[in-house]
Amino acid sequence: MTTPTLLLVGCGKMGGALMRGWVSSPNPPRLFILDRKIQDAPAGSTVFRTPEEITDDVQPDIIVLAVKPAGAEPMLKALRNVLGSRMDKAALLSVMAGKSCEKLAEWCGRADMPIIRTMPNTPSSVGAGSTGLYASPHVSKAQKELAIRLMEQVGAVVPVPHEEDLRSVIAIAGSAPAYVFLLAELLEKTGQELGLEKKAARTLVRSMIYGVGKMLHELPDEAETLRKNVTSPNGTTAAALNVFMAEENWPRLVPLAAEAAIKRSRELDD
Structure with missing residues (x-):
């Protein structure tokens, strides 16, 4: 070659x-x-x-x-x-x-x-x-x-x-590493506020995100299935997800964020 x-x-x-x-x-x-x-x-x-x-x-x-x-x-x-x-x-x-x-x-x-x-x-x-x-x-x-x-x-x-499809790519992959970095940033900060040392919070959060990425990459299961597998009924994860999945939170914010990225990509065309 x-x-x-x-x-x-x-x-x-x-x-x-x-x-x-x-x-x-x-x-x-x-x-x-x-x-x-x-x-x-x-x-x-x-x-x-x-x-x-x-x-x-x-x-x-x-x-x-x-x-x-x-x-x-x-x-x-x-x-x-x-x-x-x-x-x-x-x-x-x-x-x-x-x-x-x-x-x-x-x-x-x-x-x-x-x-x-x-x-x-x-x-x-x-x-x-x-x-x-x-x-x-x-x-x-x-x-x-x-x-x-x-x-x-x-x-x-x-x-x-189609060229127009690239706008969707921007919203869900091109810009999306920043979304995950923000989640890591907030989890690390919350861990420290809950009493963990900075190094401990950093290690726990980053190794967790790496592990989740590895599972998503290597396992054939849908993301929804993996989420349900780790969520015991009435357990701690379910309690946290009830907050994230409230209609006004992630289900509304993720599409709004994607729409904002797409809107900005159109503005950059001008």
């Missing part, structure tokens, strides 16, 4: 997570990085601080766009100026929320630019990411397969048939 060449544009939280995941994978790609502020580039990679520094020998198979949405247009136009016809031989893989395939292709200066939009999450940095992936009609089968293979190196990949 030929080693793919990637140009990673932007090495912030998401771009950095992908970079760390790729370089620690069994078959890392040949990696070029475009970022003004990166401090610790992985061994074997090449760093450019500005588009103008990109050398003539760089021919990426995939350009990974991991900049903030506001910086996407000027960056893509600068890359077109520097890469010229080399850009036509690459596919663009965006990890941004918002910014449609049509808009990205326009900024690339080519209506039929192969655009792959993905919604990964930060657990990609430890090889346990969750990524939704949409490939525009101009993406070849080989380019789509390469994009899926790359994203599988950092976790699970779910291709979606």
